[in-house]
Amino acid sequence: MKKHIFSFLIIFIILSSLSFSYTVRRGDTLGVWVLGYPEYSIEKLIVGPQGDITVPPIGRVMAEGKTLEELEKEISLKMESYIKTNKITVGITQYAPFPVTVLGNTNVNGIVDIRAERIKLSELIGLVGGIKDISKSSYALIKAPDGSEQRVNIEWIKTGQKGEDPYIYQNYFVLFPFDYSNNINIFSEFGTSSLNYFEGMTLKSVLASINIPTNKIASNIIIIRNSEIMEVNFEKTLKEEDFVLKPGDTLIIPYNYTNKVLVFSDFGSVSLDFFQGMGIKSLITLIGSNAGISMPISQINDQITIIRGTDVIDLSLENITKGNDFLLQPGDSVLINKSQNYVYLSSEELSKRVDFEKNETMNVRTLLVKTGINESSVEEVRVNNEIYGLESMLQTGDFVQIKVKRNYVYLSGAFVQPGKVTFLPQENITLDKILAISKGFTQDFSGNLIIIEENGISKNLKVDPYDLSSFQNINILPGSTIIADTELKVAYIFGEFSDVVQYKNGQTLFELLIPFNLNESYEIRYQISDKSEVINASEKDKLEKITLSGKVFLEIAKTSSNEVIVYKAGETKVIQNKIVRLIDVFSSVNGFAPVDKGTIEIYKDGKIINKIDSQDLLNNLMLEIPQGSYVYVKPNLENSYIAVLGNINPKSIRSDVPLSLVEILSTSQIDWKNQELVYIYTEKNAEIKVNIKDIDSLRNVLVNPGSIVYVPPTEELVVYVFGEVVRPGLVTYNPGMTVLDAILKAGNVSKTAQMSTVYLFKDGPENPPVSLDLAGINKAAPVKTGMNPEIKPKDIIFVPKNALTSVVEVMSTVQMFMNFINAGFDTYQNITEIF
Known part of the structure; x- marks a missing residue:
């Protein structure tokens, strides 16, 4: 066993040495290992809402924002007053999820939770279902919370070879823009298309692939390359020298009529018969009325391009609509683009691209109206990681983060999904809504709800979990904590084995004892309610007929040696x-x-x-x-x-x-x-x-x-430790032992323990106990003077679950424990010790 623990320690020492630069986050699960002191080692320390952890025996330690090396030094320093050697190792056993926002050309858009210290770009792509159309994205844009950007080429994904693969961290934005720069775009009266570019692609191969009748193609084909316009003779291309294309080329293939005006647009393409006096205004009207293409003027980009021969003419649509029209000529090609005004929105409710009309005011307030977010519920707006006001103007492609105010209710106990439940500021919080979100109660719900309001006022509520209609009119104040009580289904095991086991409804004594692998050498004495009996562990039929209920006390005694x-x-x-x-x-x-x-x-x-x-x-x-x-x-x-x-x-x-x-x-x-x-x-x-x-x-x-x-064996001197400790029962007494020493020997207190009212029985369970305040140990603060006295053999220590536990209830519970243990002393007297 020691060798096994040592191996784990070596592994975690190596892991922690590789991760010292990692900064601990809220929600991380840490492990703290104390070499040579397994009783102080713990593997599941969750960094709580306040950013701290509780390390026995020193108490609370702030962990959030510190490196693992800083935590090791701090815990080692505080441990010096408890142990002689303090070789402390701190490691991450489970990372808290952190958000990454992914938008653009991926199969999944939105906020993705990552359960790791960091994630590679390639791993993130796989997590969101891959690139939706790999031919339309050639790079990823990565934005860090500090506003810095990184443009990463992702062309290597197409070939499966290794390429640039940076790490993504908490609160990063990753955008996969649609990119047509690696395609060949074709505009013609015969149709509009986009082809994936490949090395050696020529004009002849493109014409062959798009299936256009050659007798209807005009004598010259126009090619636009990086704002340069070239005319290529169609017949010469077919019969003599082919024309080699490059990525991003745009091909305009005119119809073989000289009295036509060709229109190419994001709304659709069409060929119109030219008439005298034809201008941009009449062209847009004809397209909408006769060509069957919807082209709202409010959605047209202001810049319109006219290609006339080898000339390129850029026009302003706004100037045309307010002033003189621009007259067209036969053979003109008109390029009309759709207005592109958009931002990327990220909030707890949604993550998407939001488009604006061409003349629409592009500010934060308009964005809120378009997305249905009430501005009174907005706590903070960040644009490209800078704080913006409601009237602040936005630019196309901005990243907008909106943090909405929330009301919270905290659920604990027998809920199917306990934890923090969030509501909008104006939302009416009722108990039926809470139950719908938490998916109701578990089977061990006792029917009693404890509601603790933010001001400290608490009240009990008896409810029927099978009649949800009664919950509709029960209002809950924001900040309240609701505890669903559970029926106590726990078995206390003493004797040869010491344990506290929770059992399920309908479970029998036989099922409870299966993990202990007992044989005829053992006797079982049990007490369930008022019934008590002694049964040999081999009597399976009897054990299967005993159904567990309430608090169960078991004593497992070895009556004969089997070796x-x-x-x-x-x-x-x-x-x-x-x-x-x-x-x-x-x-x-x-x-x-x-x-x-x-x-x-x-x-x-x-x-x-x-x-x-x-x-x-x-x-x-x-x-x-x-x-x-x-x-x-x-x-x-x-x-x-x-x-x-x-x-x-x-x-x-x-x-x-x-x-x-x-x-x-x-x-x-x-x-x-x-x-x-x-x-x-x-x-x-x-x-x-x-x-x-x-x-x-x-x-x-x-x-x-x-x-x-x-x-010969000696009678062991013991003290009794009961209640909210890991291993309740008998603890071996040592001279000079204090109350805290005994509690630590019992495995330390559980998370639900109330250390401000620990009871010490000095004169037996029938006499009132002494109340001790040991709460300081939770905060790594000194225990109050006189609150940690020395104890004697046979003293009884009881750690309650909450401060509201009455002394009468404590005395009753302790007497029940002691009656059960004292009744078992005769059995212990008959056990023969092995040499």
């Missing part, structure tokens, strides 16, 4: 077979080696029950050894041994002369404070009883070679 211990010259073997024979014992320690002669002595309950020498061994190899026996294999060596057994580490001392009992016990780690008697069994099976409290007699006791020194 045989074999000792030979300092070597100890444990045999746990159902049937153990003498040949099993003899083989387990390699016989009498290094000699072939000796004796085997079998002890049961501290008395020798059989002795077999090497001459009788062959006739007794199939002799069955009773369970719980101790077998001493004694090779017949020239030198003799003194065996030391019992309530210490077994060992063998080789000696040719008698040794002082003091000398033997001084190297045996005996419990001098509690031990009183020691037994010496001589080679002739004589028993010598020695009171080691009598120092004068002890110095004069000599132990001859071949003897056995047996140290």
Whole structure:
């Protein structure tokens, strides 16, 4: 086990050394490991809403915003007053989710939660379902919270090869703009299309792919490349030299009529018959009335381009509508674009692109109206990570973050989804809405709700979880905390095993005991309500008929040993077979080696029950050894041994002369404070009883070679720790032990413990206890003077769940615990300790 823990420590030391630069965030789960002190190590410390963690025994430590190295140094410094060596390792066991906003040409748009320290751009693309149309995006635009931008080429994704792949962090914006710069765009009366460019693409290959009748193509084809206009002779291209295209080229293929005006637009393309006096105004009117193309003038971009031969003429639509029209000529090509005014919006409710009309006021207030967000509920507006006002103007492509004011209600206890529930400022908060969001109650809901308002006023509410109509008119104030009480379904386990186990409705005693893997060597004494009974662990039929309810008390006692211990010259073997024979014992320690002669002595309950020498061994190899026996294999060596057994580490001392009992016990780690008697069994099976409290007699006791020194078990001095601790029950007493020492030995307090009212029973459970305020330990502050007194054996400590627990209720609960434990003392007296 120690090796296993050490391996984990090495792994986390390496991980933490690689992550020292990481800054801890709210919601992260940390692990704190104290080398050599597993009782102070903990793997699940969640950084709470206030940014702190609670580290036993030093209390609360602010973690948010600090690096792991800074936390290690701070915790190590505070631990110095509790432990001698303080090698502290802090690591991340689970990252809190952080938001990244993704917009543009991806299958998923919006805010994405990332559960990692950071994420690569390629991983983020996979997380949002990939690029929607990879031919329409050649780069990603990454914006950091400080406003800095990074443009990353993503062309490598098309080939599957490695390319630039930066990391994305918390609150980053990632935009995948639609980009047509790598396409060949074709405008003609026969249709409008966009083709993916490939290396070596020519005009002839494009004409062949779009299936246009060659006899209807005009003699010259217009190619626009980076604002340069070129005319390519169609017939020469077909018969002589082909024309090589480049990415982003725009092809205008005129119809083979000289009395036409061609219109190419984002709304659609059309060829119109030219007439004398035809101008831009009449052209837009004709398109809307005769061509069947909807082209609202409010959506047309102000700049209109006329291509006349090799000339390019740029016009302002606003100037044309307010002044003189622009007259067209036969063969003109008119390029009309759609007005592009938009921003990217990100809020808790939605993330999307918002378009503005051409003449629409493009400011924050208009954006709120367009998206239905009430400006009175807006807490903050940031544009490109800078704070903006409601009248601030916006530019196309801006990133707008809107933080909306919220009202909160906190849910705890038997809700299906406990936690923080949010509502809009003007929203009426009712209990039925809360239950709809939290998906109702769990099965162990007791029917009692505790509502604690923000001003501290609390009230109890009895509800029927099967009649939700009664919740509609129950209003809840913002900031309130609602606790759904649970029925107490918990089993307290004592004896050979110590644990607190929660069980489910309808569970039986047999199902509860399955994880303990008990056999006929164990007896179960249980108390459920007023019923108490003792059952052997092998009586499955009886255990399956006992249904658990309320508080359950269990005592698991081992009534007989199911193992045989074999000792030979300092070597100890444990045999746990159902049937153990003498040949099993003899083989387990390699016989009498290094000699072939000796004796085997079998002890049961501290008395020798059989002795077999090497001459009788062959006739007794199939002799069955009773369970719980101790077998001493004694090779017949020239030198003799003194065996030391019992309530210490077994060992063998080789000696040719008698040794002082003091000398033997001084190297045996005996419990001098509690031990009183020691037994010496001589080679002739004589028993010598020695009171080691009598120092004068002890110095004069000599132990001859071949003897056995047996140290019987002592009665363990204990205190009782109950209530909100990890391992309630008996705790071994040490001289000078205080209340806090006992609580830490019980595994420390649980998260629900109320440390401001800890009860200490000095005169038994029937007399009123002393109330102690130990709340300072939660804040790493000193405990008040006199609040952590020394305790004595048999004292009782009770840690309540909340400060409202009455003394009468505490005394009743403690008496129930103690009655159960005291009733089990007779069982403990009958358990035989193994040497």
